[in-house]
Amino acid sequence: xxxxxxxxxxxxxxxxxxxxxxxxxxxxxxxxxxxxxxxxxxxxxxxxxxxxxxxxxxxxxxxxxxxxxxxxxxxxxxxxxxxxxxxxxxxxxxxxxxxxxxxxxxxxxxxxxxxxxxxxxxxxxxxxxxxxxxxxxxxxxxxxxxxxxxxxxxxxxxxxxxxxxxxxxxxxxxxxxxxxxxxxxxxxxxxxxxxxxxxxxxxxxxxxxxxxxxxxxxxxxxxxxxxxxxxxxxxxxxxxxxxxxxxxxxxxxxxxxxxxxxxxxxxxxxxxxxxxxxxxxxxxxxxxxxxxxxxxxxxxxxxxxxxxxxxxxxxxxxxxxxxxxxxxxxxxxxxxxxxxxxxxxxxxxxxxxxxxxxxxxxxxxxxxxxxxxxxxxxxxxxxxxxxxxxxxxxxxxxxxxxxxxxxxxx
Numbered sequence: 001x002x003x004x005x006x007x008x009x010x011x012x013x014x015x016x017x018x019x020x021x022x023x024x025x026x027x028x029x030x031x032x033x034x035x036x037x038x039x040x041x042x043x044x045x046x047x048x049x050x051x052x053x054x055x056x057x058x059x060x061x062x063x064x065x066x067x068x069x070x071x072x073x074x075x076x077x078x079x080x081x082x083x084x085x086x087x088x089x090x091x092x093x094x095x096x097x098x099x100x101x102x103x104x105x106x107x108x109x110x111x112x113x114x115x116x117x118x119x120x121x122x123x124x125x126x127x128x129x130x131x132x133x134x135x136x137x138x139x140x141x142x143x144x145x146x147x148x149x150x151x152x153x154x155x156x157x158x159x160x161x162x163x164x165x166x167x168x169x170x171x172x173x174x175x176x177x178x179x180x181x182x183x184x185x186x187x188x189x190x191x192x193x194x195x196x197x198x199x200x201x202x203x204x205x206x207x208x209x210x211x212x213x214x215x216x217x218x219x220x221x222x223x224x225x226x227x228x229x230x231x232x233x234x235x236x237x238x239x240x241x242x243x244x245x246x247x248x249x250x251x252x253x254x255x256x257x258x259x260x261x262x263x264x265x266x267x268x269x270x271x272x273x274x275x276x277x278x279x280x281x282x283x284x285x286x287x288x289x290x291x292x293x294x295x296x297x298x299x300x301x302x303x304x305x306x307x308x309x310x311x312x313x314x315x316x317x318x319x320x321x322x323x324x325x326x327x328x329x330x331x332x333x334x335x336x337x338x339x340x341x342x343x344x345x346x347x348x349x350x351x352x353x354x355x356x357x358x359x360x361x362x363x364x365x366x367x368x369x370x371x372x373x374x375x376x377x378x379x380x381x382x383x384x385x386x387x388x389x390x391x392x393x394x395x396x397x398x399x400x401x402x403x404x405x406x407x408x409x410x
Contacts, residue, residue, distance in 0.1 A: 001323045001359040004041030004331040005034050005348070006078060006238060009056040012260065012281030012338055020055060026341040028065055030334075033345055035070035037352035038360070041108065041236075042066055043078030043198075043331055048086070049118045051273075052280045053264040060095045067103035075103055078198055078331070079112035079180045082137040083130060084158040085123040086114070089137045090165050093144035097169040105170035110198050111138045112180035116268045118275070133157045135193065135227065138177065142228040143388045146173035151391050162397050173229040178236070187211050187235075191218035194226030194381055196234040198331075202262070205306075205321035208237060212326030219374065224381040231378040233370075234328045239318070240308035241332035242339070243347040243355075247310045248296045254309045254347070255295055257337030260284050281337075308332065312354045319359055 007027050011019060031042045044062050047054035056062065063075045082092055100107040113134040114120050120127050136155050144150045149164035169175055178196035181187050190197040197215055199208075212235055218224055219233050242254020263284045267273075299310075306317035322330055334344045 001319065001327070002040040002329040002363060003356065003359075004043050004076070004236065004329055005030065005039055005335075006043045006045075006331045006333050007031075007056060007062075007335055008045050008047070008054040008261070009062075010053060010257075010261065010264075010336055011055050012052050013279050023055065024062065027335060028062070028069060030341070030344055030348065031066045031073065032069040033348055035073040037348060038356060039073055039348070039352070041074045041076050041329065041331065042070075043076040043110070045078055046081045046086075046112075047114075047119065048081075049122050049275065050116065050268055051276065051278060053268055060099060063099055063107075064102060067099065067106065072106075074106045074108055075099065076108035076178070077110045078108075078178070079110040081114055081119075082111040082141060083113055083123070083125055083133045084137055085125050085133075089141045089158065090144060090150075090160060090163070092137075093141045093165050094167070096141070096175060097145055097165075097167045100169035100171055100175055101167055107169070107171065107175040108178060108196075109141075109175045110178035110180060110196075111141075118268065118273060129157070131189075135189075138179075138193075138195075139227040142174050142177065145169055145175075146229045147388065147390050149391065149396060151388060161399075162391070176230070176232040176234075177228045178232065178234075184211060184214060187215050188218060191215045192223050192225065193228075194219070194224050194231035194233070194378075195228065196232040196236065199235060199237040202238065202240065205325045208322055208325035208327055211235065211237075216326065219381075220377040222380075222384070224377070225384045225386075226381055231374075231381055233374050233378065235326065236329035236331050237322060237327045238331045238333050239322070241334040241347060241351075242309040242343070243312060243315055243350045245311060245350070247299070247314065250310050250314075250347075251296050251299070252292055253343040254334075254339060255292060256288075257335075257339035258309065258333060259288065259291075260337035261333060263287075312350065315351060315355050316358065319355070323359065 009023055011023050044059040045054060045056050046059045048057050059077055066075055080092060081087060096107060096109055111134060113130040136157050140153050144165040149162055152162040153159055178198045179190040181190050181197045181199045182201050187197055215235055240258040242250045244250035264280045267280055306321055307314050308318055319330060
């Protein structure tokens with residue numbers, strides 16, 4: 001099993017001068033620490049206009065800064081908003097390839113569509129068509145990175161003429177592709193497209209097993225027709241994260257922030273908001289009250305407890321259950337609400353020193369076995385793909401200059 005860290009860059013109110021700057025630099029320091037400690041991935045989301053819940057609107061900039069401060073950890077867009085209203089596909093391809101170059105081939109390309117009216121309405125995206133828009137764009141972004149030149153495209157949601165999209169990524173033909181998933185239906189879609197599933201729902205091991213069975217069942221079936229030029233057969237699942245040798249202290253440090261993450265996400269989808277004025281943190285605290293000690297009392301009597309918030313033994317049981325369910329990567333949600341930077345770093349260090357090695361020791365052998373098992377299915381899937389054909393030299397169109405030759409020669 002591999003491990004990642006995940007960033008929404010949450011900043012609950014009230015906001016003081018310097019808070020955003022501090023938040024960003026602390027998150028970068030955490031990624032640098034995770035790199036040194038042996039974590040495999042750092043995932044950064046893209047959201048727009050979501051006060052408090054996510055101040056991460058330019059993940060390509062954050063990940064570029066992280067690339068400069070790290071050596072081995074993979075840098076994942078988890079996710080990049082690919083609908084053309086957000087980001088033109090050619091610009092997304094250019095940014096991905098540039099980041100892949102400056103990071104020496106460490107980029108993963110997760111794509112998504114957005115879920116809130118704040119985002120969709122802000123960019124005038126029709127909610128009912130957002131998924132189709134995202135899938136159309138993601139496939140063309142892969143083509144732009146892989147083909148020289150890109151032949152051009154006339155689609156339902158965007159079009160562009162033949163151009164050579166530059167630069168090209170280090171990872172050929174393009175970085176591994178993933179899709180944001182929140183339920184069984186989106187797990188099915190990710191598998192049908194041959195992309196990794198970034199499961200941003202908190203599910204128990206039994207449900208995780210069902211998701212894995214569905215996903216890998218489709219990867220092995222005729223339903224899998226890759227969106228990209230490769231198949232990335234992997235499931236990554238997000239988990240809460242706060243580790244301390246004293247379970248009660250782990251809960252005090254992490255439970256409130258994790259609970260706020262879920263509350264804010266639901267509120268942004270289901271509640272009316274006033275841009276720049278709605279106070280999600282204040283609403284959450286009013287509803288929550290002082291529940292932390294109650295939660296501690298509730299869990300102390302539970303034997304064999306498995307959770308991402310607790311002791312190293314709690315974490316071992318939690319991860320073993322997810323590993324047995326068929327999950328390939330667990331992504332830790334450690335920066336949420338008002339979780340403190342020093343506590344996050346301490347959790348990262350304790351997990352790395354006492355738990356991580358038990359789950360990473362066999363990862364290479366496990367992945368080799370999985371690749372051998374899936375190889376014939378992936379080969380068959382790639383044969384089913386309707387490939388965009390490269391242009392022969394004589395078919396590449398001439399782009400006429402905007403100034404007539406006669407004028408140039410004068």
